[in-house]
Every structure is written in C-alpha cells, then in structure tokens.
Amino acid sequence: MHTTHTTFILAGHTVHHVTFAPTTFTDTDLLWLPHYAELSNAGRKRKAEHLAGRIAAAHALGAINERAIPGIGPSGEPLWPEGVSGSITHSGAQAMAVVVRHQDALVGIDCEAILPDHEAREIQDGIVDAQEAMYLTHSGYPFALALTLAFSAKESLFKALFPQVKTYMGFDCARIMTLDERTLTLALTRPQAEFKENTLFTVHWLLDGNQVITLL
Missing domain, CATH: 3.90.470 (Ribosomal Protein L22; Chain A)
Structure with missing residues (x-):
C-alpha cells in the first residue's frame, strides 16, 4: 500500500x-x-x-x-x-x-470531517444535550463546526480514558463546558473509575481544511 x-x-x-x-x-x-x-x-x-x-x-x-x-x-x-x-x-x-x-x-486523538449543516441538526441530540446545543449555537462558530468539534473532543476523551476505565462511554458521559479558538473543556457527567463526576479535561483542537483534529 x-x-x-x-x-x-x-x-x-x-x-x-x-x-x-x-x-x-x-x-x-x-x-x-x-x-x-x-x-x-x-x-x-x-x-x-x-x-x-x-x-x-x-x-x-x-x-x-x-x-x-x-x-x-x-x-x-x-x-x-x-x-x-x-x-x-x-x-x-x-x-x-x-x-x-x-x-x-491520558492520550486521545481523533479526526473528523466537518458535518454538513443539515446532518449536524439531524444528529445533534445523539451527541449533545439541550444545554450543550444552546452553548454551541452561541459559541461564535458555525453550528456544524462546533458540533463536529464536540463529537471529536468526546471521542478523544473516551479514547484517553478507556485504558483506565475499561468501559464503553456514550456521548452523554461528558459535557462541553467551554470552546475557544484552541481548546475545548469537557466535564464528566458521572464518575468513571477513579475520575469523579465534574472532573474537567482540556482537549486541544485544530481546523485543517474540511476536517477537525482533537487531542487530549
């Protein structure tokens, strides 16, 4: 290859x-x-x-x-x-x-193509709750980009935590707290192994053409 x-x-x-x-x-x-x-x-x-x-x-x-x-x-x-x-x-x-x-x-990396706007609207409920969706809507970023970042950041977090928690984590296990030009902050919505509820994690992100890359 x-x-x-x-x-x-x-x-x-x-x-x-x-x-x-x-x-x-x-x-x-x-x-x-x-x-x-x-x-x-x-x-x-x-x-x-x-x-x-x-x-x-x-x-x-x-x-x-x-x-x-x-x-x-x-x-x-x-x-x-x-x-x-x-x-x-x-x-x-x-x-x-x-x-x-x-x-x-804790190391997690993820890469995602930016969702088309209509698709982002259709699937948002499976990725973020109403409070997160409101925050992303008012983040200053196009909603499709913000939602793709939320999706990717959660994937990076779950990858990083898996070696220690050894369990599958759904998108409702973490909540987007902040989004700025370089980072997102995620908070756990429930305890995971030794990590307590509301533990905060910083995920770095990069826009590369029509895709985003996130790294914890």
Missing part, C-alpha cells in the same frame, strides 16, 4: 500523519503486522485503515526509540509497549498517531 508520512505539532506533541492510497492496498501488505491473522475476516476498507493507523503508530514509536507495532486489545484498543501511552485515529484515506513515554498518561 502506498503511504506518505508527515508530522505536525498539536498542543506541543508531534502527531504522525499517514496518508494512503486505498486502491494500492493488498492483503499481503498486512503481513507486516505481527497480528495480521486477527484481521483475516475484516473488510478491505477496515484492513487498509488499520494498516495505515499502525504505520502511523510505528513512526510515532520510532521517534521515541521504540521499535514496536501496537497489537489489538480485547475491545479493539491498541496495545502499546510498556511505559508508553498513545492513541490512533483514522478518517478517510489518512491515519494519525501520537505517543508519550508515560505508562498512565
């Missing part, structure tokens, strides 16, 4: 960005993965996205002198080397990964 690797900085961290050409993917490309057999029943799109994500992760790990490819955990989460925390995201024909050398760091 043909890929291109670049990097950019978000919130002081290096994000490793891989773009790929889906039409160049073949099943033999998966043999690069130690866990390739676990993907034997996946669809072609899923295989290509997974491979791109692991390539991005391998670049990120290599940059901190770790030679490893994250495996797949029981809930589909990446399994990072001991002493490392990280996160992977993919959207369309691209994938991103970020890692830090700390066993229990």
Whole structure:
C-alpha cells in the first residue's frame, strides 16, 4: 500500500500523519503486522485503515526509540509497549498517531470531517444535550463546526480514558463546558473509575481544511 508520512505539532506533541492510497492496498501488505491473522475476516476498507493507523503508530514509536507495532486489545484498543501511552485515529484515506513515554498518561486523538449543516441538526441530540446545543449555537462558530468539534473532543476523551476505565462511554458521559479558538473543556457527567463526576479535561483542537483534529 502506498503511504506518505508527515508530522505536525498539536498542543506541543508531534502527531504522525499517514496518508494512503486505498486502491494500492493488498492483503499481503498486512503481513507486516505481527497480528495480521486477527484481521483475516475484516473488510478491505477496515484492513487498509488499520494498516495505515499502525504505520502511523510505528513512526510515532520510532521517534521515541521504540521499535514496536501496537497489537489489538480485547475491545479493539491498541496495545502499546510498556511505559508508553498513545492513541490512533483514522478518517478517510489518512491515519494519525501520537505517543508519550508515560505508562498512565491520558492520550486521545481523533479526526473528523466537518458535518454538513443539515446532518449536524439531524444528529445533534445523539451527541449533545439541550444545554450543550444552546452553548454551541452561541459559541461564535458555525453550528456544524462546533458540533463536529464536540463529537471529536468526546471521542478523544473516551479514547484517553478507556485504558483506565475499561468501559464503553456514550456521548452523554461528558459535557462541553467551554470552546475557544484552541481548546475545548469537557466535564464528566458521572464518575468513571477513579475520575469523579465534574472532573474537567482540556482537549486541544485544530481546523485543517474540511476536517477537525482533537487531542487530549
């Protein structure tokens, strides 16, 4: 599979960005993965996205002198080397990964195409409550952009917390408190493992063309 690797900085961290050409993917490309057999029943799109994500992760790990490819955990989460925390995201024909050398760091990254306005209005109730929707409406940002940011920020938070809470979190588990030109603040709406209700988390965001990238 043909890929291109670049990097950019978000919130002081290096994000490793891989773009790929889906039409160049073949099943033999998966043999690069130690866990390739676990993907034997996946669809072609899923295989290509997974491979791109692991390539991005391998670049990120290599940059901190770790030679490893994250495996797949029981809930589909990446399994990072001991002493490392990280996160992977993919959207369309691209994938991103970020890692830090700390066993229990909270790291979550997500990338989303900005929702069309009509779609944002249709699905908003599944992402935010009425109070959040009112806040986003008056945030100074187009509603579709603000809602996409809320969706992505919550995804980044859930990815970051999963290694410690080990449970699925719905969009109602966190509430948008603030949104400014660089960050969003989220508050937990209920306790999650050792994290108390109303614990605040800062998520950094970046607008990149017709997509947003969020990082906790």
